[in-house]
Amino acid sequence: MAAYDLYGFKGVAVLEAKSKVEERLSFSFEERESFYQGGRYYKFGGGESESFVLKGNIDPFDGEPVEQKFPDFPILLYVDVTLRSEEIKSLLGADFYLLRHELFD
Incomplete structure (x- = not known):
């Protein structure tokens, strides 16, 4: 079963979160720009x-949090279609809070 996980990061700098994720998961994000995603995202x-x-937790249309259940987390990390949810959680460490974990066939 594939998992769809959402993590929150309490730091205010998306570049800090980007560096931590890249270092801990051994990959490099591609920088992108999209109004729908709230501007710059990775x-x-x-x-x-x-x-x-x-990406940041700000909806570009109304200025409200994208994830309204988690307004205290200014930075969001979506992990989609993963088969290694527990491994990723362990690698990310305590800086990243697992906010949602959903399983799909």
Whole structure:
């Protein structure tokens, strides 16, 4: 079963979170720009395989948090279609809080 996980990072600098994720998971994000994603965001992977998106928790349309249940986390890390949820959680460490864990067939 593939997992879709959401992590929150309490630091205010997305570049700090980016560096930590890249170091701990041994990959490099690609910087992207999208109004829909709230401006600058970072992506690794995609398609039908495991992917990661790192972005701010601000909705560009109304200025409210994208994840309204988690307004105390200014930085979000989405981990989609992963088969190694527990491994990623362990590698990310205590700086990243698992906010949501969903399983899909």
